[in-house]
Structures are given as C-alpha cells and as structure tokens.
Amino acid sequence: MEIIVCIKRVPDVSEAELDIDRSGQGIDEADLVYGINEWDNFAIEAAVQLKEAHGGTVTAITVGGEDDEEVLRRALAMGADEALHLRDEAFEGSDARGIATILHKAISSRPHDLVLTGAISGDEGSGHVGGMLAAMLGIRQVALATALTVDRSRATVRHEVEGGLERVVELDLPALVTVQTGLNEPRYVSIRGIRKVSGMEIPVAGAADLGIDPATVGLTGAQVVTEELFIPPRGEGAEILEGDDDDMVDTLIERLREHGGL
Amino acid sequence: MTGPHQIVLLPAQQSYLGLPGPLLQLLMLLVALGAFAWIINRRAALLRRGAPDPRLDNIGARVKRALVVGFGQSRQPRYRVAGILHILIFFGFLVLSLRSLTLIGEGFSAGFTLPGLGGALGGAYALLKEWTALVVILCCVVAAVRRLAVKPARYHDRNATGSHTGEALLILGLISFLMVADTLYEASHAVLGGEAVPASFPLVKAAAALLGGAGTNLLNTVHLGSFWLHNAALLFFLCYLPVSKHFHVISAIPNVFFSKLAPTGTVKPPRYEEPDMDKIEKLGVGSLEEFTWKHILDFYSCTDCGRCSDSCPAYASGTPLSPRMISIKSRDLAYAAYPVRGKFPPEGTITPLVGPFIAEGEIWACTTCGACEEACPVTIEYLDKIVDMRRHLVDEGDVPATLQKPMADLEKKGNPYGKMPRKRGDWTGLKDVPPCGVKTLKKGEETDLLVFTDSCAAFDPRIQEISRSLGRLIELAGLDAGTLGKDEADSGHEARRLGEEGLFEDLRDRNLEALEQRGFNRLVTPDPHAFNALTHDYDELKQPVLHHSQLLDELTAAGTLTIMGNGGPTRTVTYHDPCYLGRHNGLYDAPRRVLGRLPGVKTVEMERSRNRSFCCGGGSLYLFYEGECDRRMGEIRLEMAEKAGADTVVTACPFCLINLEDAIKTTGREGKMEVMDLAELVEQSLPGEQPS
Numbered sequence: 001m002e003i004i005v006c007i008k009r010v011p012d013v014s015e016a017e018l019d020i021d022r023s024g025q026g027i028d029e030a031d032l033v034y035g036i037n038e039w040d041n042f043a044i045e046a047a048v049q050l051k052e053a054h055g056g057t058v059t060a061i062t063v064g065g066e067d068d069e070e071v072l073r074r075a076l077a078m079g080a081d082e083a084l085h086l087r088d089e090a091f092e093g094s095d096a097r098g099i100a101t102i103l104h105k106a107i108s109s110r111p112h113d114l115v116l117t118g119a120i121s122g123d124e125g126s127g128h129v130g131g132m133l134a135a136m137l138g139i140r141q142v143a144l145a146t147a148l149t150v151d152r153s154r155a156t157v158r159h160e161v162e163g164g165l166e167r168v169v170e171l172d173l174p175a176l177v178t179v180q181t182g183l184n185e186p187r188y189v190s191i192r193g194i195r196k197v198s199g200m201e202i203p204v205a206g207a208a209d210l211g212i213d214p215a216t217v218g219l220t221g222a223q224v225v226t227e228e229l230f231i232p233p234r235g236e237g238a239e240i241l242e243g244d245d246d247d248m249v250d251t252l253i254e255r256l257r258e259h260g261g262l
Numbered sequence: 263m264t265g266p267h268q269i270v271l272l273p274a275q276q277s278y279l280g281l282p283g284p285l286l287q288l289l290m291l292l293v294a295l296g297a298f299a300w301i302i303n304r305r306a307a308l309l310r311r312g313a314p315d316p317r318l319d320n321i322g323a324r325v326k327r328a329l330v331v332g333f334g335q336s337r338q339p340r341y342r343v344a345g346i347l348h349i350l351i352f353f354g355f356l357v358l359s360l361r362s363l364t365l366i367g368e369g370f371s372a373g374f375t376l377p378g379l380g381g382a383l384g385g386a387y388a389l390l391k392e393w394t395a396l397v398v399i400l401c402c403v404v405a406a407v408r409r410l411a412v413k414p415a416r417y418h419d420r421n422a423t424g425s426h427t428g429e430a431l432l433i434l435g436l437i438s439f440l441m442v443a444d445t446l447y448e449a450s451h452a453v454l455g456g457e458a459v460p461a462s463f464p465l466v467k468a469a470a471a472l473l474g475g476a477g478t479n480l481l482n483t484v485h486l487g488s489f490w491l492h493n494a495a496l497l498f499f500l501c502y503l504p505v506s507k508h509f510h511v512i513s514a515i516p517n518v519f520f521s522k523l524a525p526t527g528t529v530k531p532p533r534y535e536e537p538d539m540d541k542i543e544k545l546g547v548g549s550l551e552e553f554t555w556k557h558i559l560d561f562y563s564c565t566d567c568g569r570c571s572d573s574c575p576a577y578a579s580g581t582p583l584s585p586r587m588i589s590i591k592s593r594d595l596a597y598a599a600y601p602v603r604g605k606f607p608p609e610g611t612i613t614p615l616v617g618p619f620i621a622e623g624e625i626w627a628c629t630t631c632g633a634c635e636e637a638c639p640v641t642i643e644y645l646d647k648i649v650d651m652r653r654h655l656v657d658e659g660d661v662p663a664t665l666q667k668p669m670a671d672l673e674k675k676g677n678p679y680g681k682m683p684r685k686r687g688d689w690t691g692l693k694d695v696p697p698c699g700v701k702t703l704k705k706g707e708e709t710d711l712l713v714f715t716d717s718c719a720a721f722d723p724r725i726q727e728i729s730r731s732l733g734r735l736i737e738l739a740g741l742d743a744g745t746l747g748k749d750e751a752d753s754g755h756e757a758r759r760l761g762e763e764g765l766f767e768d769l770r771d772r773n774l775e776a777l778e779q780r781g782f783n784r785l786v787t788p789d790p791h792a793f794n795a796l797t798h799d800y801d802e803l804k805q806p807v808l809h810h811s812q813l814l815d816e817l818t819a820a821g822t823l824t825i826m827g828n829g830g831p832t833r834t835v836t837y838h839d840p841c842y843l844g845r846h847n848g849l850y851d852a853p854r855r856v857l858g859r860l861p862g863v864k865t866v867e868m869e870r871s872r873n874r875s876f877c878c879g880g881g882s883l884y885l886f887y888e889g890e891c892d893r894r895m896g897e898i899r900l901e902m903a904e905k906a907g908a909d910t911v912v913t914a915c916p917f918c919l920i921n922l923e924d925a926i927k928t929t930g931r932e933g934k935m936e937v938m939d940l941a942e943l944v945e946q947s948l949p950g951e952q953p954s
Contacts, residue, residue, distance in 0.1 A: 015680045031684050033674045078659070187659025188666050191673065191764025195540055 001056035001150065001173075002111040003047045006103055006129070007040040007075060009068040010122040018231070025226045036071045039118025043179040045186035046148055047116050048079035054150060057081040059110070063091055063102050072202055077193040078186070088206035093219030096128035101217055103129070104136040105210040112137075114155065115176040119144050130178035141176040142169055146183055265474075267456040271482045272372035273489045287369030287493070294497035301504045301602050302512075308550075308558055308600045311609070314535045315554035317520040324519050327641075332515035337639040340874075341569060344408070347401045348639075351437070354398035361391050361444065362496050369493060392463045395441040399465075402434045409434075416568030421584045426507050426566050433508055436499050443492035445469045450485035454478070505602055510565045514640040517563040520556055521641040526632050527794040527846035529758055530554075530646040532653060539763060546653025546761060550596055550613040553647070560642040561596055564589035570634035570644065575877040575899075580892025581627035585634040585644050591619050616651050625651045626662055627889050629881035630759045631841040636873050645759075652761025668886045669757065673765055676751035676772070677717035678883060687747030689715070689726040690733065698730040699737020702747035708781030709744035711736065711813075712805075714773075716792035717752045718916040724923070725788075725916040731941040732788055732810050738948070739822045743786075749776035755795035756883050766799070774802055786813050788941065790842035790915045791881070797847070809843055811914045811940055815852035818859050818944070825859050826949040832862045835943075836908035838899065838922065839875035840915035853914050853940055860947045868906045876902060880917025896921035897929055904935065911937045 011032040019028040036044075047058040059082045060075035062068050072083035086102050094102065107115060115137070120127040127143070134141030146166060147158035153173045160180060161167050207214050215221055239255075241248040256262045274283040281289070317324075330336050335352055338345035360376060367374035379387055408414065409430050418425065449469030452459050453476070459467040473481060503511050510517075522530075534554070536542050547553050570585040571577045577584045592615060599613045600606065607613070616625070625648060634644045655661060661669065668678030676683050691697030700713050713736075719729045736743045754769030785803075787793050788810040796807040808816075817823040837857060843849045850872045857865050870876045879895030900922055903911045913919045922937040 012674065012680070015682055017682070031682060033683075035670070035674055185663055186666075188656060188661035188669070189659065190656045190762055191768055192539060192545060192657065193659070193764075195764065 001050065001054045001113045003050060003056060003058045004107055004110075004112050004115045005040070005043050005047045005058060005060045005075065005080065006115065006117040006133070007044065007060055007062050007071050008037045008118070008121050009034050009062065009064060009071045010037045013122065020229055020231065025229050027229065034067065034070075036074055037118050037121045039120060039122075039179055039181055040071075041118075041186045042181055042183045043116040043118050044075045044078050044080060045184045046179060047114075048187075049184065050114070050148075050150055051079070051081075056113070059084060061086060061103065061106055063087075063094070063099050065092070069202060073194060073197055073200075074189055076197040076200055076202075077189045083200075083202045085202050085204045086206075086210070087204050088208075088214075090207045090212075090214035090218045090220075093222060094217050095222040095224040096124075096126050097132055097223060098217040098221050100129050100132035100136055101221075102210065102212060103133050105212055106205060107133075108137060113153070113173045114150065115139070115174070117176070117178050119178040119180050127178070130176060134176035137174075137176065139174045139176055140171045141178070142171065143178040144180045145177045146180050148177060148179075148183065265453065265456045268454045268478045268481065270451060270454040271486055273369055273486055274372045274374075276486060278490075284370045286490075287366065290369075290493060290497055291366070294501055297501045298504070301501060304600065304602050304606070305504055305509075305562065307606065308596055309555040311551045312553055312555035312558045313533065313551075315556040316534055317556055320523055323523055324521075327521060327523075328515055328519040331521075331639075331641060332518040335639070337637070340637065344414075344567075347405055347408075350397055350401045351405075354394045354401070355437075357390060357394045358398070358440070360387065362440070362492075365444070365447075365489065365492055366496075368489070389462060392465060395445065396465055399438050399441050402438045406431060406434050416572040419568060419571060419584050419587055419590075421582070421587050422590070429506050429508070432502075433506075436495060436502075439495050440492060440499070441465075443488040443495065446473075446484055446488040447492065449473055450481045450488065454481050454485065504562075505597070507564070507566045510563045510640055513559060513563045514565075517559055518641045520559065522643050522646070525798060525846065526635055526645065527842060528798045529649050532650075532763055539767075544654070545657040545763070546655070547647070547650040548614060548616045548654040548658070550592065550599065550615050551611070552654075553592075553650070557643065557647055557650075558592075558596065560647075561589050561593040563640045564593060564642060565640065566590055567639065569637040569639065570642070573633040573637040573874070575631060575633065575879065575895045576627045576629065576891075578876075578898055579879070579895050581889055582621055582623040583627035584624075588620060588624065588644065588647065589642060595619055616654055620651065622655060622660060622662075623889055625655065626665070626882070626887060627891075629841070629877050629879060629884055629895070631877035631881060632845045633841075633874070633877065636845055649759055649761055652759075653763060654761070656761040662887065662889070664886050664888045665760065665883060668883050669760070669762060669765065672752050672754075672757055672769065676769065677721055678752065678756075678886065679717065679721050681721045683751075684748045686717075686720045686750055687745055689720055689729045690745060691730075695730075698733030700733040700743045700745055703744035703780045704747075705749075705779040707744065709742050710783050711741050711743040712777070712780070712782035712785045713743050713745045714750065714753070714785050714787045714792055714796065715745065716750075716755075716787060716789040716916075718920075719788050720750070722916065722920065724920065728788055728916065728919070728939040728941055731939070731945050732786075735814065735817070735823060735941060735945060736786075739817050744780070744782070746773075746776045746780065749779075751776075753789075753792045753795040753799075755791040755799065756881065758795075758799060760882055770795075770800060774800065777803065784808060786810055788914075788916065788939070790840045790847070791917070794842045794846055809847075809849060809852075809914065811843070811853040811856060812849065814856050814940060814944055818856055823944070824949065825861065825944070825947045832864060833910045834864045834866055834908050835910045835912050836866050836868050836903050836906050837871070837912045837914075838868070838878070838903070838918055839872055840913065840918050841875065841877050841881065843914055844875050845873050853912070856940060856944060857912065860943060862947070863943070866906045866908055868902045868908075870902060878913075878915075878918040878921040880915065880921055885917070885920065894921070894925065894928070896925035900925040900929060900931065900935070904931075909935055910943075911935065912940055912943055913937060914940045 011034050021028045051058050058080040060072050060080040061084045062072055063086045076083055086106055117130040142157045142159050144160040145157045149156045155175055156170050157177055158166055158168045241251050276283050278286055335349045338348050364376055409427055445465045446469055448466045450473055452470050453473050459470045503509055532539055532545055533542055568586055574585050628648045630645050671680040672678050687702045690700045715729050719725045751769045751772040754766035758766035784806045786808045793809045837853055876899050877895055878899055911922055919937055919939055926935055
C-alpha cells in the first residue's frame, strides 16, 4: 500500500505571548519554537501503523523552506520510508489552494493508495488543504477521522460530523483522509532516533521540477490574502452570575435582551 | 547416666549392599558435586550471554563491602526480628559447616577430624556447635511460625502469582533436619558407648534420654541412618540451592563483592563496551540477554525477602511496580528459558522480557528514589535496570503520552513546562517583581556564586518564591551571585533517568557551553536533582557544586547570616530528606544543623528519615505522569509527618515542596499543617524579616 502523508511545521503557540510583526500581517517569529503540527503527527503514526500491518511504503511530504526539513526527518525517524521536500521561493506566501496545488503536482505523479493529512494546522487552522487536494487528485475524501482501518482496497473511517456526532463510512481506495487528534497514540521520537536518520538524503523539488507555473502559487497566485492580523482588543471582564439556577437564568435572559441577543 | 558399653557401628567401617562406607560416601559426593557443577554451569552460561559489565575495579573497597555487608550482614537489622533471626542462622550455618565437613570425612575414615580440630580445640568446638545448633533450631521454629502464622505483609507480594512459602519451609525444615540428624548421630553413639552426656550438651542429652531404652540394633540403625541421612540431606541442600530462591546462599557474597561502587545517583552508560551511543544498534534492555551479567546475577541472588518493595513508595501508593517482582519475574524467566535440564537455547537467542513479563506500567512508575537499593541485604541494583528498560522503551517509541509532551518541551524549550525560554531568568526580578540580589550573567561575565535553579525553581510560581528567598539570603550574606538567565537549560537529570540519553546529552552540552562562557568559583542550586546532575552527570564541570542547604549551613555557622528570634511562632518542624540529597548523596546533616540554629523551632524526626526517607513522588517527571495508583506518595508522606507530631514540614527540594503542599490541599489539612523550604524558614528567622 502506497501511503502519502502531508505534514507541516508550525510554531508552538501554547505558552507564547504573540506579537504582531512589523508588516501587520504576520506574527513576530523571533522567540517562537517550531515543531510538527500536532494533527500531522497523528497522521504519520497512522500511516506507519498501516504500513506495518499491510506492507508498502510511507512517503512524507512538506511544502516549506529549509528549516521545515526537520519535520520530514522526524517522520522518517517514526518509520516513514521516504520523504520529499517541496521547496521554492515561488511557493512562499501560498494560500491553502496554492499549497494544495503544489502537493497535487507532487502526488499525482506517484503511486498513492491513501493520502493522509492533519485535519487542520496549529497556526492557520483553516482545514482547507486536505479537501482541496482530494478534489484536485480526483479521489474520495473524509475529514476529521477518529478511527481508520484498511482492508485491501477499502478504508473504513469513523469521523466527526456536526452536533458532536460521529459517523462510520467505507470508501474505496485511493482516498484522502484528514486526521483528527486522538486517532492513535503516536510513538515517541527520541533524539537518538533523529540522529539515526540525519544522514538520509531527502530529495527537494521546486516549481520547475513539478511543472508548476509560479504565477499560480505563492503570494502572486494567492486568491486569499491576509489584509491584517491583529490581537482582538481586550473587552471588559466577564461577568459571573450568582444565585440559584432560576435567578441566574432570569439574569441571563435579561442580559441577552439588553445586548440584542434575543 | 552411664550404661553398658555396646558395639558401635561406625559409618566408614560398614558395608551397604556390598558397598563399603568410603565408597558410598565417594559416590554420593561425586553424584552431588557433579550435579551441582552441572547446575552451576547452566546458571553461569546465561551470565556469559549477558552484556559486559566491569566489576573488578577497586578490589579493596569490594572486599571491604563483601566483609561488612556480606559476611557482616550489616543491612539485616533494619528489620529487627527477621534480621536477628537471619544473622543467627547465617553465623550458625558458618559454625556448623565445620561439623558438616567433619561428617563427610567420617564417611571415609572413622574418627576423622578436621586438621586442628582434634583435642582441646575439638572439645571447645563441640560445645560451641551444640549451642549453635540449639539456637539455629529455635530460630528455624520462630521463622516457620512467622511464615505460617504471623505472615508479615512483605512476605507476600500483592502482584505475585506464586508463593515461596513452600520453599521457605522446606529450607527451614532441611536446616533443622541437619541439626536433628547430627544430634541423633551423637546421641546414639553416646548411648551405645555407655557414656553420660553432660548437661552442657542439652540437645544430645535430651536425644540420649529418648534413645535410652532402645536395643543395640535399633541404636545402630539410628546411628548409621542419621549419619547417612545427614550427609544426603546436606548434599541435596547443596544441589537444591541453585534451583530455588535460596541461590542467594551461594551467590549473595559474590553479588555484594561485585556490587556497584559508584554513587547510587549515577546511571550506568548504555553499553560499557561501546562509548559512542550512536554506534549502538538497539539501546537499552528489552530482553533477558541484554542485561549485563551482573544484573542477571542480581536476579539469581534475590531472596524474595520483600524489603525492597516494602520500602518502595511506588509500591506503597498502589502502582503496578514492585521492585522485588522485577527480580523474581526475571529470574523465573531465566530459569524457564535456560533450564537446568533439557535443551539449552542456542547462542544468540533473545528472550523478550519487557512487554510479556514486565509491563510498561511497572517501568514508568519508578521515581528512582533508591529506597529499594538501600534496603536490599544483598545489594541488588534496581535503578540501572529501570533506566535500561526505559531506554529500550524510548528507543521503540513506547513512551506514555503524558510524558511525551514534557520531553518534547525539554528538547524544544529547555524545560518540561513548555514555558518560553526567554523567561527562564525572570524569577530574579523583572518589572513587577522586586529584585533579589542575584543578577543575570551575560556571556563573558563573572561572579562568585553561580545559581543554577533548574527548570522547576525557575518557572514554577511557588518555587520562584524559594529561589528569590535564596537570592535575598545570598544578598544579605554579601555574596556575589548570578545565573545563566535564559541560556540555562534543564539539567537533563530526569531526561536521563527516563531513558532519553540523547536528550540528556543535548541539554547537558547546552548547559556546559553556557557555563563555560561565564566565570564563577562555585555553583549553588536549590534543587537536589540538579545538584545530583551537576555533581555526577556533568563530568566536565570542574567547579564545586553546593546544594543550598550546604550554603545556608556555611552562612549560619559562620554567623554571616545572623539568626535571631523575631517573636515568630514556635513551630514543630520535621525535616523531609529529599531522595537526591539524602539517600543518593549522603547529605543528611547540613539541613538539620541549619534547623538546629533557628529559634522558635522544635524538631521531630519521622520514623522514616535519613536514608529511610519516603519519596514525595517527584522524580522521573512524576508531576506529569499519570499512571495508575491508589494514592499519591505525597499524601502518604504527609501522614508520616503528622504522625511524628509536626505542624510544619521543611523541605529542601522543589518537587518535595510541591507534592507535599498539594497533599495538604487534597487531604484537607490547610491551616493545620504547612510546608516550607529551608530557605524560607531561615529568612523568617532573620531579624526584622517578614515572610514575603
């Protein structure tokens, strides 16, 4: 089974105090620490587990600059067989459609039974790339998978839908599945594990190698552009209602009316 | 009472089914020694397949240890009744072994005596032997009663599937039988010879009285029978030892001789034979053969006494870990996979241990406190084994999810909390925080005292208070002090002991680089884990390292910090010995001296103090790990403090403080008990100081 995993290197914003950078369109990256996108980590683990069970190869792909290579090495340390680094100045500033375009060009030319991506990324959080990529590849897709098994050429996926519900679907391969956190328990990657794969060659492909017209990707090709990034102004503090349940409900209804919510 | 002289048949002079006595004795010896040699060779064969482990350094220290701990039984009295019983049986055994050799000799030649034990010395020995035998029999009876009736809790492990009570009773029975048989042999000889047995030989006298009316034939049957049964039982005993839990009778003293001489706070290298970790194919221990030969010898030597698990905080708090079961299960597997009889597995066989026999839950539950090693009478090592098994799990990627995040944060941010590295030095004073006399050193700057807080004391808000308290004390003492600021990374102490050797090396190298870029005379840390790391894991560090209790001891002794009563409350204080300050580094007294100088402080000691201290549950990033347990270790420890009559627990470790303070909250003791760090208590005792 040929499995492709699309991964992204993102900043860890859990404890960071974010500052807007000088352009007003991005965050100040100086003190930030970067790592594998959490959702993608579950995707890599899923891919490696499927390979261990059914045989085949796992290829990890990322679109990014030099620094982003580290997540490919990490995927190799987790058990991916190959990695591919899609890197070109022309790719910088791509919107989700641009990323999907680049990935599509890289993937469509190689065998792919299953394409896995994280459901969203920890920085942008748009959740667009997976769906667009599937459409471009012309394969079926399911988003927010919480369980995934494959039997020969059929995948059974349990995934989240609206209303806190989950649904189980079966789909024929080739297919694309976007992965929700908690799908599995990703294996730990030790420093030693990373060191073991540090010598592996990771091929790089640019716009020319993939046959991509630079005008269709990057900032130039972007159809969604960031106008401004800002930290929402701090409003007044929250009000905590007191009293018994009936009192609180009455007060709440009053507040909602006052603020035009009802 | 004398009687008529009858014919005494001497064992060496008889024939048994045509076999002359000496030939029978020889055959018995050959069969037994042959079987024994075969069994020992089988047992040794597994040792030969274990990994290398150099244990012949410092022979003098090893001999001393073997004499003191091995022969001297120095660790036995910790459990008083069992300890005394064992000491008596052990020394009795040694005394009686001379008799056993003599009896073997009598099988070859009637009237045989060991060289030097004829004549007067022989007479003295005979008396000694008699009373020794009496004491040993009594001890065996008491021991049997303990097994059958008293049933001390530690005898049976809650995780054990089998029981060794049967084996224990068999051994007690065998030992007693040897004594009884010898007594009957002597008594029947006396009655046959018409001799009166003096009262100074009570056992033989009593036996002679029993045999008094018997006829010559019966007496001789008893005489010869008891002789040969004694020798047969002895030889059986010898062969039984290496197939039972009593292998320790043979292997204990060698095990002590080969024990780890390095401080217990140190960790063995991944492989002694390969110093470059990157060249090692598989790291750690997942199978029996990957243990070093000494660790396998440890399994053989385990007596299943249960003292390790009885001292283990992880066992007490209901986790799956029981140190003794690690030894017993490994030994059971070794005996099964490498049997005495039958096919021996071919060279290169791997017998998986971690997973099928030892669960991951057992391996991660250890805090590396070292109580088990401290308690073991035969100096079995556990910490290196736990770390080796963790190394294997880390290599395989099998790390619990709750530990993965702090370990990833250690790598990326230099602290397990995930806090921003640039804030690491902020505790010294920034904007809203008043400064405390410790400055942040830039590269190239110099100071007298380098304060290495490590991650907890740098980032945890409660522990930052301790760091600042220490800082203010340093300032009052007029000392020049500085930190590495945001160039400090976690010491890597827990990373190493969690099996992430690569991460440890990374962190250590970052710190060494930052330290080299600054000048200082000595280091001080409020964190015993950091103290242990800087002292033992950072070989390249040349400057001396102090724990802050040692610094405070120095300053209060010299009067540099003047302690004066300030009318503060009289506290009843108990000092909780941190594992990495006390047990692992032998530092028990400096904090106590400091407490002794503080006015308004009355000290009491917990039952489990000093090297018996009970771990708070701080090591191995336990604050993050969520394993199964019945109670938190901190709560158990707090109860011990309450039992000692203390209203204040004084700690000298950030983790101890956090865990005990948490325990106060979770057990509803707020307002009744308090936990303070030593530095805070000292600061309170200074003239005019108010706690901040």
